[in-house]
Amino acid sequence: MTTAVLLVSQEHGGSEAFTISEDPLRLRSARLSADVHLQLQHQYQLVREKARRSWHASTAAYAYTLTSSGRELAAWHWHPASGVAYPHVHVTGAVLDHRVHVPTGRVSIESVLRMLIGDFGVAPLRDDWDDVLAKTERDFIEHRRWHA
Amino acid sequence: MQAITSEPGIMQLSRDEGRAMLDERTRRVLGMTLEEFEAAYDAGTLDLTRSDVIGLTILLPFARP
Numbered sequence A: 001m002t003t004a005v006l007l008v009s010q011e012h013g014g015s016e017a018f019t020i021s022e023d024p025l026r027l028r029s030a031r032l033s034a035d036v037h038l039q040l041q042h043q044y045q046l047v048r049e050k051a052r053r054s055w056h057a058s059t060a061a062y063a064y065t066l067t068s069s070g071r072e073l074a075a076w077h078w079h080p081a082s083g084v085a086y087p088h089v090h091v092t093g094a095v096l097d098h099r100v101h102v103p104t105g106r107v108s109i110e111s112v113l114r115m116l117i118g119d120f121g122v123a124p125l126r127d128d129w130d131d132v133l134a135k136t137e138r139d140f141i142e143h144r145r146w147h148a
Numbered sequence B: 001m002q003a004i005t006s007e008p009g010i011m012q013l014s015r016d017e018g019r020a021m022l023d024e025r026t027r028r029v030l031g032m033t034l035e036e037f038e039a040a041y042d043a044g045t046l047d048l049t050r051s052d053v054i055g056l057t058i059l060l061p062f063a064r065p
Helices: A109-118 A129-143 B015-030 B034-043 B051-058
Strands: A006-008 A015-020 A025-027 A036-049 A054-068 A071-078 A088-091 B010-012
Touching (some): A036 A109
Parallel strands (some): A006 B010
Antiparallel strands (some): A006 A015, A036 A054
């Protein structure tokens, strides 16, 4: 859906982060009359698994935000160090506003991208997008240490 | 900026590049330099009810350990 790249912070043994090079990432939606914009911020730590002598990435926080025409549509958050300890989504609706933290399970980046393609009509650049998302999401599901 | 895997589309930023990237975003989103943002974060004075502020705090590893 984009030629933008993922930017990764320099490793120094503590918390690391990645984001999208284009901020916000502008995506053409076949469903909306305006573009939809995606912002992605993800923080993690590399943890050494002594028994396996391998590493895994442990998510420390995430924020995935969708906006359109200057209005926030939805924002999936998990930022336990900043007040709200559980994964949640902010949505704008008749009775919901940004102050409400609707509880969710841990939300994968892949599920947000799948929603953009399926529900917002954003065109993927690869024909095998579904397989790519399924594979990386499978890894996330198999290796996550917890989920709400 | 350098590629860290053979897979296209993933680039690692040096500390200086990371600070420059984050400084551009704090200025654009909040009208604050990165240094001002870091000071406000350390002082606990940022508005953490805002998605855009939360997002910037998540990216602090680009700027410092």
